[in-house]
Amino acid sequence: MKQVDCEDVKRNVHEFLHSELHEDQLEVITAHIANCDSCEEHYDIEIVFNQVIQRSCDEAPAEELAERVMKRLREIQDHD
Amino acid sequence: MPAKRSEKLVSFESQALPLMPQLYGAALRWTRNPSDAEDLVQETFAKAFGAWDKYQQGTNLKAWLFRIMTNTHINLYNKRNKDQAKTALDDLEDWQVGSGESITARTVRSAEAEAMDNLPATIIREALDQIPDEFRMVVYYAVVEGLPYAEIAEIMETPVGTVMSRLHRGKKMLRTLLQDYARQEGYELDGEEAES
Numbered sequence: 636m637k638q639v640d641c642e643d644v645k646r647n648v649h650e651f652l653h654s655e656l657h658e659d660q661l662e663v664i665t666a667h668i669a670n671c672d673s674c675e676e677h678y679d680i681e682i683v684f685n686q687v688i689q690r691s692c693d694e695a696p697a698e699e700l701a702e703r704v705m706k707r708l709r710e711i712q713d714h715d
Numbered sequence: 716m717p718a719k720r721s722e723k724l725v726s727f728e729s730q731a732l733p734l735m736p737q738l739y740g741a742a743l744r745w746t747r748n749p750s751d752a753e754d755l756v757q758e759t760f761a762k763a764f765g766a767w768d769k770y771q772q773g774t775n776l777k778a779w780l781f782r783i784m785t786n787t788h789i790n791l792y793n794k795r796n797k798d799q800a801k802t803a804l805d806d807l808e809d810w811q812v813g814s815g816e817s818i819t820a821r822t823v824r825s826a827e828a829e830a831m832d833n834l835p836a837t838i839i840r841e842a843l844d845q846i847p848d849e850f851r852m853v854v855y856y857a858v859v860e861g862l863p864y865a866e867i868a869e870i871m872e873t874p875v876g877t878v879m880s881r882l883h884r885g886k887k888m889l890r891t892l893l894q895d896y897a898r899q900e901g902y903e904l905d906g907e908e909a910e911s
Contacts, residue, residue: 649857649882649883650879653861653864653882654863655864679825680828680831681886683831684831684886684890687832687834687839688839688858688889689859690836690839691836692740692743692744692840692855692859693740694739694740695739696739696752696753696756697753700739700756700757701732704732704735704756705732707757707760707761708727708728708760708764711761711764711765712720712723712724715721
C-alpha cells in the first residue's frame with residue numbers, strides 16, 4: 636500500500652480507529668490525513684460518532700441482578 | 716444464607732461475576748429491553764458456571780462469557796432461522812444499504828458532528844436497536860467494548876472479514892438513521908449555506 640487516495644483513506648476509517656491496520660498502512664494513512672482536511676474531518680466525525688455510541692450504551696444493571704444470579708448459582712451448586 | 720460455597724463457586728464468583736456490568740451492557744443490545752437482558756445475563760452466568768471446568772484459566776474470560784451469551788441468546792429465543800434470513804443483508808451491495816455515503820459527501824461534517832453530539836442517548840439506542848442483531852452486536856463489541864476484530868469474530872462465530880463488513884455496514888445504517896432523525900429535528904446537515 637504505497638499510494639492512497641481519499642477514497643482508500645475513508646474506507647479504512649474503522650480499521651484505523653480500532654487499531655486494525657498494518658504498520659505500513661497506518662503510516663501512509665496517517666501521513667495522508669495530516670495533509671487532507673476532508674479526510675481529517677471524515678475521521679473526526681467518526682470519532683465523535685463512536686463517543687456518542689459509547690455514551691448512549693453506558694447503562695448499569697439493577698443491584699438486585701447480582702443477588703438473583705448468586706441465588707441461581709447456589710441452586711445449581713446444590714444440585715451438583 | 717447458605718453457608719457452604721464450593722471452591723468452584725468461590726472462584727467463579729470472584730472471577731466471572733465482576734464482569735456483570737459488561738455482560739449486562741451486551742445483553743441489553745441483544746435483547747433490547749432491561750427485563751430480557753437480566754434473564755439473558757442470568758442464563759449466561761448459569762451456563763458459564765456449569766462449564767467453568769472447561770474454562771482455561773488465563774485465557775480471555777470476558778470473550779468466553781460473551782461467546783456463551785451469543786449461544787444462550789440464540790437458544791433462548793430460538794432465533795436461528797430468523798438470523799439466517801437476516802444475514803442475507805451481508806450479500807447486499809453497498810449502494811443498497813442506506814445512502815450514508817452519498818449524503819455525507821456533501822455534508823458539512825462539523826455540523827453533523829455537532830448534531831450527533833446533541834442527540835439524546837435514547838435516540839441513539841433506538842437507532843442501534845433498529846439495525847439487525849448481527850450488525851448491532853459487532854458495532855457494540857467494537858465501539859463500546861473496544862474488542863479486536865479477531866475476538867469479535869470468535870464471539871459471533873463468523874470470519875474476521877464478516878466482522879469488518881458488518882462494522883462498516885452497521886455504522887453506515889446507524890448513521891443514516893441518525894442523520895434522518897437530526898434533519899427532522901431541524902438540523903441542517905446538507906451545507907446549503909456553504910454552497911450558495
